[in-house]
Amino acid sequence: MPIPIMDEIKVIEIKKSVFADNEKDADALRAELKQKGVFLLNLMSAPGSGKTTTLIQLINRIKDKVRVAVMEADIDSDVDAVKIKEATGVPSIQLHTGGMCHLDAEMTRQGLDNIKTGDMDLVILENVGNLVCPAEFDTGATRNAMILSVPEGDDKPLKYPLMFTVCDLVIINKTDTLPYFDFDMDKCRTNILKRNPNAEIIPISAKTGDGLDTLAEWLLHEVNSLNPKL
Amino acid sequence: MPIPIMDEIKVIEIKKSVFADNEKDADALRAELKQKGVFLLNLMSAPGSGKTTTLIQLINRIKDKVRVAVMEADIDSDVDAVKIKEATGVPSIQLHTGGMCHLDAEMTRQGLDNIKTGDMDLVILENVGNLVCPAEFDTGATRNAMILSVPEGDDKPLKYPLMFTVCDLVIINKTDTLPYFDFDMDKCRTNILKRNPNAEIIPISAKTGDGLDTLAEWLLHEVNSLNPKL
Numbered sequence: 001m002p003i004p005i006m007d008e009i010k011v012i013e014i015k016k017s018v019f020a021d022n023e024k025d026a027d028a029l030r031a032e033l034k035q036k037g038v039f040l041l042n043l044m045s046a047p048g049s050g051k052t053t054t055l056i057q058l059i060n061r062i063k064d065k066v067r068v069a070v071m072e073a074d075i076d077s078d079v080d081a082v083k084i085k086e087a088t089g090v091p092s093i094q095l096h097t098g099g100m101c102h103l104d105a106e107m108t109r110q111g112l113d114n115i116k117t118g119d120m121d122l123v124i125l126e127n128v129g130n131l132v133c134p135a136e137f138d139t140g141a142t143r144n145a146m147i148l149s150v151p152e153g154d155d156k157p158l159k160y161p162l163m164f165t166v167c168d169l170v171i172i173n174k175t176d177t178l179p180y181f182d183f184d185m186d187k188c189r190t191n192i193l194k195r196n197p198n199a200e201i202i203p204i205s206a207k208t209g210d211g212l213d214t215l216a217e218w219l220l221h222e223v224n225s226l227n228p229k230l
Numbered sequence: 231m232p233i234p235i236m237d238e239i240k241v242i243e244i245k246k247s248v249f250a251d252n253e254k255d256a257d258a259l260r261a262e263l264k265q266k267g268v269f270l271l272n273l274m275s276a277p278g279s280g281k282t283t284t285l286i287q288l289i290n291r292i293k294d295k296v297r298v299a300v301m302e303a304d305i306d307s308d309v310d311a312v313k314i315k316e317a318t319g320v321p322s323i324q325l326h327t328g329g330m331c332h333l334d335a336e337m338t339r340q341g342l343d344n345i346k347t348g349d350m351d352l353v354i355l356e357n358v359g360n361l362v363c364p365a366e367f368d369t370g371a372t373r374n375a376m377i378l379s380v381p382e383g384d385d386k387p388l389k390y391p392l393m394f395t396v397c398d399l400v401i402i403n404k405t406d407t408l409p410y411f412d413f414d415m416d417k418c419r420t421n422i423l424k425r426n427p428n429a430e431i432i433p434i435s436a437k438t439g440d441g442l443d444t445l446a447e448w449l450l451h452e453v454n455s456l457n458p459k460l
Contacts, residue, residue: 046277047361047390048382075362076391099392101331101362129389131277132305132331132360151381151404152278158307159359160277162329174381177410 009081010093012114014073017106022137026105029112029140037227039122040108041219042141044163046156047129049149050173052080053206054215055124059088061216066121066223071095071111073103073128080126091115102133105140122223131156135163143222145169150177154188157195164195169202171215176205239311240323242344244303247336252367256335259342259370267457269352270338271449272371274393276386277359279379280403282310283436284445285354289318291446296351296453301325301341303333303358310356321345332363335370352453361386365393373452375399380407384418387425394425399432401445406435 017025033040045051052072059068070092072080081094095111097103103111108125115123125141127134146167148156151174157164164170170192172185185203192199202218204211247255263270275281282302289298299321302310311324325341327333333341338355345353355371357364376397378386381404387394394400400422402415415433422429432448434441 046359047386048276048379074389076389079385079388099362099366101360128362129276130331130360130362132329132358133363136329149278149381151379151407155309156277158309159304161306177381177407180407180410 009078009085010114011078011096012093012111013096013098014100014103014107014110016100017104022104022106026138026140029105029109030142033117033140033142034226036117038117038120039143039223039226040139040141041122041124042127042139042144043124043147044127044131044134044144044167045129045147045149046131046152049129049147049152050206051126051129051147052083054147054171054173054204055084055126056087057206057209057212058215058219059084059090061212062220063088063090065220067119068122068124069115069120070124070126071115072126073097075099075128097128101128101130102137103127103139104137108139121227131160131163135160135166142226143168145171147171147173148188149174150181150183154183154185154191157188157191161195164192164199167196167199169200169218172201172203173206175203175210176208239308239315240344241308241326242323242341243326243328244330244333244337244340246330247334252334252336256368256370259335259339260372263347263370263372264456266347268347268350269453269456270369270371271352271354272357272369272374273354273377274357274361274364274374274397275359275377276361276382279359279377279382280436281356281359281377282313284377284401284403284434285314285356286317287436287439287442288445288449289314289320291442292450293318293320295450297349298352298354299345299350300354300356301345302356303327305329305358327358331358331360332367333357333369334367338369351457361390361393365390365396372456373398375401377401377403378418379404380411380413384413384415384421387418387421391425394422394429397426397429399430399448402431402433403436405433405440406438
């Protein structure tokens, strides 16, 4: 399947939303995307949990099976979109939030307007690094995922309850560093499931590649459920 | 110097501020605290950077020299205030923000109202774990400090510019894990100083205690500058 490559990294300056009812807007966006056969994955995490490295590993495992584009939200800088494009070759744009700590559905739509969604099966939104605000705003995504990294600690589901409640998938990253941190995987699972009994939990190391095949399988299965023609 | 111990951990439910002009309110709070001889340190970081562990190490090094109390802000749970009190014996209260992603001056004042500030030289506010929103709201603190931990990466000053701009002190924690991460200390220093040429930078390991004496000296010096009678 041919992968469309953009000529350069687009940087989109995201404007504040004017819509009062984000939930309604998010549901509308979700319905539109479903009709187009586009799966939108909203990936959230704290700063430094390894979102970009995980995406690179993941995209390189799925890009021959689905047409993928990436939207990288950041307060500033374009380093992530450049990294993704260089390492995977898939279209990648940078969304500048200008200090805003999250994206809502309208802001997500501003990003999507700059992607040829008709040519895509999957768009991945890398949300702003923040465990608080992004959890409060539905982006219109088909699925929500978050990364918790081992160095952050197994108690995070207790401290940031909403984030763990809204996510369909919790990726536990940096498992290669388990020997150096006081992180109890069983306790972490229990804490996550306390917040969200239906959460899928996949431990990975984006550095070594461990668990990435399982993650890729999960995502391909989800995308395929939306769009069985693939 | 006797250390006042509270009977139990108080949990304060913080209400949303009604003040329109937070900057003015923050300046007023700062002036009041100065008059009382109380130094307020606002400690910020991403989730899981080791704020609580650092505080325990730090407080145990200074509690015989200054009278310290701690306010632990969290969206939920009271684990941090309990930990601090058990490990240091100093008064510690928990501030529940009820989903709010930061504290402003009025919210900080709600916490201070529950501490006998007249008996204190230093109050440490552990802000909500978030590199975005807390940087935007002046709490009225005498000094702002933040912790960046090695696993988060040396590029964080580029991605969260405001946080690094508003902090007088950047603590680089988890230096014991430097061998396991691709973290360049010199590059990190350069990135921090690009955002804030006046930032003090102190590398530590809250786990091993490395650098904690330097951190304690810095804080005692700052507190003493405000209140030379100590």
